[in-house]
Amino acid sequence: MKLRIYILTIIGLLFSGLLKAQFPSTTQEGGSAFPTNGFPTENQKDKDAKKAANSNGRIGLDDSTKVVYGPTSTRYFLEEDVVNNRKRLYNIDTIIDGIHNYNFVQRNKNLYQDLGNLGTAIRPVFYKAPEQIGTLLGYDAYTLYTFKPNQVRYYNTKSPFTNIIYVPGGGEQDLLQFELSRNIDSLWNVGLNVQRITANKTLIDQTSTGDNSSIGHWDFMVHSNYQTKNKKYSLLAYLNLSDHNSNDQGGVVVETGRDYQGMLALADNRPILTVASTRDNSYNLHVYHEYVGYKAFQIFQNIDYQTRRVRFGDKGFSAAWQTGFYPYAFKANSETAYRYSADTSVTNHVVLDSLYNESKYTNFEVKTGIKGFYKGFNYRMHLRTRIYNYTNPLKPAYNISNKNENFLGLWLNQYFKDSTRVFGEVEFSTDLQNLRINGEFQGKWLNVGGSFISTPATLVQQRTYNNGFRWTGELDNVKTTNVYAYTNLKFKQLVLRPSADITKIASYAYFDTLAYVQQSKKDIEIYRVGLGFDFRKGHFSTTNQIYYTTTGDEDKLMRIPKLFANSRVAFDLLYRKKLFIQTGLEFHYKSSYYADAYMPAIQQFHLQDKQLIEGYLQADAFADMRINRVRIFVKFAHVNKGLLGNGYYASPGFAGMGRVLAFGVHWLLFD
Template identity: 40%
Template sequence: MNSLQALSRLLYKLVLLLFIGYVAQAQVPGGKGGPLSGSKDRKSRTGSSILDDSTKQVYGPETSRFLLENDLLTNRDTTYAIDTLLENIHNYNFVNRYNNRYVDLGNLGTAIRPVFYTPPAQIGTYFGMNVYDLYALTPDKIKYYDTKSPYTYLKYVQGGLYQQLLNLGHSRNINSRWNIGFDFQRLTSGKQYGYTERSERQVDHYGVSAYTRWISSDSAYHILAHFSHQNHWVNEQGGILNTLGTDQSTLLDNFAENAVSQLVPAISGNPPTQMVRGNDYRNNWHIYHQYKFGNGFQVYHIFDRQTQRYDYYDNDNTYSEYASVRGAGNYFYPDVSPSDTAYRYYFSDDTTHDVMRYIVYENRIGLKGKYQGWDYRLYARRRDFKATYTGLYTTTNTEYNPVTYKKGETFLGAWGQYSFKKNIKLYAEAEFLLFRDYKLSGTFESPWFKVSYLSMLYSPTVVQQRMYSNHFRWSNDFSPVSVNQLSGQLTLKYKALTFEPSASISNLANYIYLDQDIKPQQSSAFQIFNVGVSLNLHGKIFHTENQVVFTQTTNNVNVIRMPQWFINSRWYAEGFLFRKALFMQIGIDAHYKSDYYANAYMPAIAQFYLQDEFLVKGYPVIDVFANARVGRVRLFVKMSHINQGLVFGNGYFTTPYYPGQRRTLGFGVLWPLFD
């Protein structure tokens, strides 16, 4: 099927969905409000209740509202309406969804990392297997609803190259004080290269959460609870194999048809006889509850139990099936013995099956309330974790003795917020891990400028300190990482124009990274400078949003790799059509990062590391999109990487030897139901 036929079929489906959405906006009568509603009123602009001609409440985005756990924790007395905006609905890819501030392996659902240095959100010792965090349903993402009618939402995306994304959820009130619901996420993508059948899958993801919210009859006790699960499978490829030293442009010209992957060049048999797979498996039990006394003083408790397991399986370490393709001595895994390059394993010479497990229990108990204009929070936090490394021997196919690393940590902390006026606030936070880490932060925020300061000493991750696998082994006693960061932003508005210059400086010491030999190292002190500017213009019809960031490191330290120039630009027009039956956006997105030696990826331990042989060249990626809303149904059509082969070249690499997504056509529908 050629591109014109595919586009015709897609437009036909879009028109059909628009028609269905237009005729499906039935309104049904409603019920009464209750304690779950909070203080946010549900009135129209005239101040009267939302009524139809029969004086019955109409269900819709304003009558099904939600809050996040952090809103309750910080005494933020607000709830949010269901989103019906068109902004960014076409950005279903996780890289685009976060304004291109992440880099993946060129395909939906693959390992992903931030472009810029980002301090951890909390101090303490964490697992360090983070490359699939963005796909997980974490506690900060769970929405707790108050629905006046059963609420169901559907998001379905059909992308090119066998990409699919499904988000499905349902929530309903059992009574005015109790709500339950669930979220489901399904994500798949097909291989872009190194396949024998076009439909071969690279990523297979399931995620689910079940949640509840309950308030006592006197509104003194409030509980939020949920369980979430993720099962994320990736058929690892290792990037494109380049045994001939071919330049990047030649590799990209016909990579889909002719390229061979570094791991498992061809799958044969059913089930396949050669296989390299990574699996990120997670479960999370989470409870937040609080009790408010008559004077507004509150006590709260947070319980969190997380388990995470990373499995890596490669049943052809010796590459016997494709040694002729790779070439003699051209291996994927590094030497484990400096004196003998024939040994690239510790336990098994033909099969790798490593399992890393991490389980953590965390309890936080605290006091919160208001005092002389301050919203405050005082708490103690306790974390107990255990990490276990296991795998299989070669001949016996039995587990080798597991290696365990466990630890307990106790924290004391305080948080405060002071409101000078409605839009002028001061935030302050302090947390201490006894005898080791600390975090001190402060932010002053106003409509015209924002200034933040962060001072932090945080522990190395478990993975940085301990590794025990078939191809990698280390045991380190690193010092905590030190960071001091000062940032500021101005906001200047004139009519429809907004101009926002920003800058930050980060002083780091003892920064931990994986070097070119994929071994953890600790750096000397260095600085990172960021200077940015955003320029946005929002007229009645035409809009543009632009961002430029310049980054520079000092002291000739080359242990953290970031592009010097980072550019986002969006231009679009929007307005009503067909007597205001249809609201539509049509526009273009562009993104550019300058040349840099981006970190390479090692799937055996799910970590990015430094490399000096592959320059990821700067390349502008241009997408075009059309977003539409009919009633409550939103739809989009998007052509990603439309400039491939037309201008600027035939493609690009996101990560060394991992090509970016080719030109693809995708569409999606977002459909909320309120009955």
């Protein structure tokens, strides 16, 4: 704790000093402003400031009235554009479209399933293959809430830039996001990002008088980018500290004589778990740097270091085991498993009162390679080396020390004069045990692509040890093959977006109805077709997306709703030529399916057959507004509650958020 206070103090002093000075950037006022190495170039207005340049080429402030600070003077770029030699700068987002979607499910177009509250455990609704090969930890229920390398915005600012988002989301949910960026001089920028997520419990234990908080999440990130005067060397880096705390509830206790739908009508519901909690904290250091000798030959390197500690504790384990929430129990220093049963001869066994699970993981990864481009052709080759350690304090025999994995990769991209594009990439381990292939053709009317990945099961799937879950053993690689096609068709004010997607999974690793790891011997096939359609005329607009999914899954291991739909209707208004307003309704529907349940002891979603998540249409009313650089929204979530039923379940045992009124503020400051 003292270390965190010390770090925050140092950073605060740094940025308080930065705010006392002003330095210009070399970002262009408009158009594409990236040179060949992906950094902003100097604009014509700033050339006059060269007279004030120091001998090292760094420029002081020309604080004249010609400089206008705002969204056009402050732009950002992403690391992936620098890596791929794309000349791209992004404007600061000032539009009001969709700003009311503050929670992580709706901002991701409802493609995720959480536990009905902001910051709770979350997973994709549709199957999602791993994004990289190699042995990963596998505790991913909260990783969506942390910063990722491809999400970090690197700025080159003309003035201090601040972005503040505050949302008292209703239903005792709060979201705060703070972003500050500041150029030290024309070559070096430093930024700070802070994210805070809090939420209170939705299930209340009437016997408890303690803390009612459910979620407490912190993200603290410092990032920086630097470029030499001759634009030969560039550096991007960030340090992220993430700490997620959750008071886990396990779901609702179903009273005698009631079913899950009947529980929705009750004002107060009791949770299964009352003294269980999770803490997941990590530290990530990421560095990317490159040297541009020639356009066709550049050297680049990625350096990543991550340390992570995941803990879960339940001091009421014995009582929860008696209810059947935990399927098995182990006595201390015993490998004998006791399955929960109504038979008293089983429950008379001595079961430990508490359950504790802990995993420590460190990963050091270096990716070094060459890249370049000539006219429309780009290439990239790399060697990636990673060394990881895994520690289970409860079972030292499961520990892994300094495990080394090496990979080789090749990426090719070709742009044609008619704006079509073809790219392909391949990466494989040097022992030929892991493989990833990806490719796509992007045409004027049709985009077609495919991928294949063969990668090991996660560490949590390979080895777990605590009072209720124990297994170890090598699993086969999970192999995923995917082919897809999509297009955009424009007919005046109407835009159609048909798509088709086929996925085949071999040796699928999953968690069964007892939350124990298993591996399928049969292949699983998933077929999905989609249709998006947008229409705009005058002040009216509507955006819609529908997916229909079916599986060739005889064992029903992949639980996906057959019908998935999003829809929005909106009207744009202008009040007194200053206040922009967009108001309307948003709808979301998923058909009935046996959604996966959540087991907090191992931070995994698993199969369940007890509760059918009924199909339900949810409607939200919203009004998004902007005046100058301040955006405000008001949202009446689940406005149709009581019209089509008492509500719905977001996950087994966890009801979705009820009717609540939320509002939020997005505030951009450029000086």
